Amino acid sequence: MRRSTKQQSDNGTCSLSGKWQVFEEWCGSRHTITFQCSVVDLLCFLQELVDKGKAFSTIKGHLASISAYHVGFGDKLVGQHPLVCRFMKGACHKLPVSRPLVPLWDLLAVLDALSHHPSEPIEAVGMKFFAPGLTKVYLRPNQAFVPGWAQRPDVPQWSLGFFTHLHSPQQRSRGLTHCLVRALHVYGSRTAGFRKEDQLFVSYTTPHKGKPLSRQRMSH
Incomplete structure (x- = not known):
């Protein structure tokens, strides 16, 4: 049980690290400091994910990864900033979770x-x-x-x-x-x-x- 829990934790860390690496490369191409980037930079990155047709769950994963490493904005975490919250709400409406219309059963x-x-x-x-x-x-x-x-x-x-x-x-x-x-x-x-x-x-x-x-x- 402990081994399974540790493995799940390691997998979660790897997932965050992988998404953080994507953000690092994006910031590097724009000569922006990743863990101190501005709200504008963050929103531009998230918007690019939307434009690429990424699923809303994927975008949430990227935001969680950035929140884990970023210093935040004042006394708020990255994901708690009002503009970021508004953006994610809009992305949720634009990228609704798709569900199969045809039942899996016959x-x-x-x-x-x-x-x-x-x-x-x-x-x-x-x-x-x-x-x-x-x-x-x-x-x-x-x-x-x-x-x-x-x-x-x-x-x-x-x-x-x-x-x-x-x-x-x-x-x-x-x-x-x-x-x-x-x-x-x-x-x-x-x-x-x-x-x-x-x-x-x-x-x-x-x-x-x-x-x-x-x-x-x-x-x-």
Whole structure:
């Protein structure tokens, strides 16, 4: 454990040193003293990184390296100077962290799995597998479970349409197995016999069968 911690520390030091070396070379080409460079020099260096298309995390790493070696500006570290803070805020907006739009998991595989046991046939699904019918359903927030913003009288309701916008008859038939409206209608029908409240999700086990789920149970 100690060896691992020391190795991580060494790696962090090497990373800082490498970025500091880049800054040293940049300052050397401009005959500027690295550990006493001005705010203007620092901002010019950071701007060049932005212009080169460097990631925001990389720019933050360079700034951290400079802060570790620079004498600072008055009683503030390099990264605490107001102009540097404003620059980094602007760089953060200009260079947002990119996230993949396509999920890493296979959506078709998930939908295919939902078309078979234990999700289908839906009429025979165990109650513990139900979650969020036949043309449309409306959902309104339960004020006992939502934050303060949703307790206002102008809270809108959500409308879910029936899932029928598939091309071929085979696709439409298969698409029904992924329809939330259908699932909610079946869930409502199957809980009607023991439901004691109008809350959507109710307990299916004794001794609370038919009663609204508690916050803890809903979370679980």
